[in-house]
Amino acid sequence: MKNVLIIAIALGLTSAAIACGTESGSAAADEPPSKIVRTDGTYDFDDFLAVGFKKGKTFDVEGLTGAIDVFYGFWGLDPYDRKEFEARFYLTHSDAVEFGTSFAEERIGQDAKLKIDEATWKQGLKEARACVRGRAGYNDSSDCSVSRYGDYVIYSNVILVCEGTDASTARENCDALLAEFQ
Numbered sequence: 001m002k003n004v005l006i007i008a009i010a011l012g013l014t015s016a017a018i019a020c021g022t023e024s025g026s027a028a029a030d031e032p033p034s035k036i037v038r039t040d041g042t043y044d045f046d047d048f049l050a051v052g053f054k055k056g057k058t059f060d061v062e063g064l065t066g067a068i069d070v071f072y073g074f075w076g077l078d079p080y081d082r083k084e085f086e087a088r089f090y091l092t093h094s095d096a097v098e099f100g101t102s103f104a105e106e107r108i109g110q111d112a113k114l115k116i117d118e119a120t121w122k123q124g125l126k127e128a129r130a131c132v133r134g135r136a137g138y139n140d141s142s143d144c145s146v147s148r149y150g151d152y153v154i155y156s157n158v159i160l161v162c163e164g165t166d167a168s169t170a171r172e173n174c175d176a177l178l179a180e181f182q
Contacts, residue, residue: 033171035101037178039093041156045071048087051180059086059123066090066099072127075177083173084148086124086161093156100159104152107161108170112147153178 049055052075059070069089076082086107090096103121106113107128113119114129130148150170152161155178162177164170 032167035152036097036154037175038155042092043156043158043181044089045069045087047181048073048075051075051177053085053087053177054082056084057124057127061123064088064100064103064121064123066095070123072124077176083163083177084127085163085173085177086127086149086159088159088161090157090159093154096154096157096159100154104159104161108147108149108151109167110147112149114145114147155181 045055048071053073054075055071055073057072059072061067061070064070067088067090071087072084073087074082074084088096088100088104090100106120107124112128114125116122116125119125128148129144130146131144132146148163149161150164151167151174152159153171153174154160160174160177162170162174164173
């Protein structure tokens with residue numbers, strides 16, 4: 001009887017430990033993925049062109065601390081469903097993280113600073129705005145205050161700001177483009 005009690009207690013403790021471990025594991029799964037996806041290597045715009053990125057515009061980097069080049073353009077495996085991106089290049093990965101993160105945060109999501117009097121870096125604001133559909137499916141040209149970009153990633157010395165209606169969709173678009181570098 002004593003052995004049965006000891007075994008029952010041991011099984012109970014084991015079950016509790018497994019359950020606790022599983023719960024903390026699911027909490028980690030709910031955390032957003034890291035924005036830093038690669039720390040080594042150095043890339044330039046030619047690397048993006050080599051994987052089919054189409055340049056739309058070159059932006060002036062004045063006011064974008066530490067940046068050496070910024071390009072706005074399009075990419076997609078399906079030429080009829082290309083997504084829009086800003087590719088911001090820095091000398092090093094450390095520069096991208098240190099100087100570029102706050103500027104990228106300003107450009108994404110619901111809290112994006114898309115008005116010229118709010119944005120720290122004024123270039124590319126027009127391209128960053130998406131017009132949302134108004135009533136009855138019509139575009140309301142006065143409501144182009146939503147960011148086209150849902151998220152960004154830091155890929156070595158590049159900050160890639162990616163189109164998406166939310167962070168998850170934007171991250172999928174970032175990941176699809178960066179998979180071409182593998």
